[in-house]
Amino acid sequence: MAHTRTPAAEPSIDVEDVSRVLEYDGERIADPDLDPWIADVGIAELQGLYRDMVIVRRIDIEGVALQRQGQLALWAPCQGQEAAQVGTAHAVRSDDFIFPSYREIGVNYVRGAELVDFVRAWRGEEHSTFNPYDINVAAGQIIIGAQTLHAVGYAMGIMNDETDQVAVTYFGDGATSQGDVNEAMIFASSFRAPVVFVCQNNQWAISEPVTVQAKFPIAGRAPGFGIPSMRVDGNDVLACVGAMRWALAHARAGNGPAFIEAVTYRMGPHTTADDPSRYRSKDDVEVWRGRDPIARLESYLRSVGGFDDQFAASVASEADRVGAELRAQCLALTSRAPLAVLDNVYAEPHVGLDRQRAEFAAYLDGFASTEPSAAEPGTEGAGR
Structure with a gap:
């Protein structure tokens, strides 16, 4: 008997098909899925998110400069991804445990890493990072996707301890093509482990565009493992707070894992050893520059009376202090x-x-x- 096959739908990974509450120009819009999770976020909290994003960008800029000046062997920039990192990290409880990749500057900053901890590993110094148990963040993982397995293992330990902690893991779009990530989701779903998967889809796995490895939104893969997911605008820090609160509440209530795809863009190179001009156009970068997460939140804060010259000067001064302190601490390191x-x-x-x-x-x-x-x-x- 002959069998017929229904043609597959045309691939669609529209970056506009996301949940958001702040438009590119900072206009606040309604989102029925996110609004309940961010109803209590006031101006003071928004100002804190803005301050952290600006400081994280300054750390990133200083890290690139230190590498170019020969003080660091390498640096993995996060410019453009500040909202995805700072927003989600702010929602995580202090006793939850985070398993990052090597690019989560914003996550580590929010969790309280010392400034010198941002440069030790890239400089190759002894004790190259923070004590994980000081801030409940594992050391950055350079093996693509391996941290997702570690997070699920930790989450299964949480189940044995019978606490309400949650494990959180961060990874990029490229990592979703790795076996480790898929195996982690299988285990997490099968054992209903309290873990949140955060995929920062920054459009590029080194020089490979996401369209090469994903013909449909990455968030659509998780339900195939029995994991609920949300696809959110990763350049909307308020939306990222809401999505993370939803995911954490789901996992903390004993309902098993949750998955977030934060759609964002890596404005700089994959690392300082990379030249992104060889594989992407300036026009594409400029389009995403118009979606800058920091400028977007500034516009919204101005519209609600939460941004003035005094606040701007205070944030700029703090960013300058952090940048100078990071540089001083890096230069003070003595190699063995x-x-x-x-x-x-x-x-x-x-x-x-x-x-x-x-x-x-x-x-x-x-x-x-x-x-x-x-x-x-x-x-x-x-x-x-």
């Missing part, structure tokens, strides 16, 4: 001697380690003697 990388590997002396130390010292001696301490033992554990 190269051989110190072998310190504290074992508790007791080890012949294999002694051999490696000798081989590494010989390798370092092969370079010009511009680094007089290169072949010396490290400052800690010397002679172990």
